[in-house]
Amino acid sequence: MYQVYNEDERTKAGFTITYRFDLYEHKKFINILKVIVIRHPKHIKKYEEWLKANTENKRVKKLLKKDKVAGEGFEPSTFGYPKSVYSI
Numbered sequence: 001m002y003q004v005y006n007e008d009e010r011t012k013a014g015f016t017i018t019y020r021f022d023l024y025e026h027k028k029f030i031n032i033l034k035v036i037v038i039r040h041p042k043h044i045k046k047y048e049e050w051l052k053a054n055t056e057n058k059r060v061k062k063l064l065k066k067d068k069v070a071g072e073g074f075e076p077s078t079f080g081y082p083k084s085v086y087s088i
Contacts, residue, residue, distance in 0.1 A: 001019055001020070001021040002019070002020055002021070003017050003018070003019055004017070004018045004019070004020055005017055006018060026054070026057070026059055026060050026063060027059075027063055030060075030063045030064065033047070051064075
């Protein structure tokens with residue numbers, strides 16, 4: 001994790017600080033998802049696309065086995081997204 005200083009004239013200090021982290025492995029990505037439990041429909045959609053692209057990956061299947069990665073969303077289920085997303 002690291003800090004990024006962005007110039008921002010709207011603030012008194014003249015900059016904002018954001019925190020970023022890089023995920024270079026499937027294992028780290030899955031572990032982060034288990035901690036934060038995605039609920040927003042946009043992020044659930046991105047996760048589903050990633051999962052679809054990695055359905056044949058044996059490592060991903062092993063990491064996702066029996067683990068809940070995404071939780072119930074705060075948007076109504078009629079929005080077109082599943083109420084919750086579970087792993088393979």
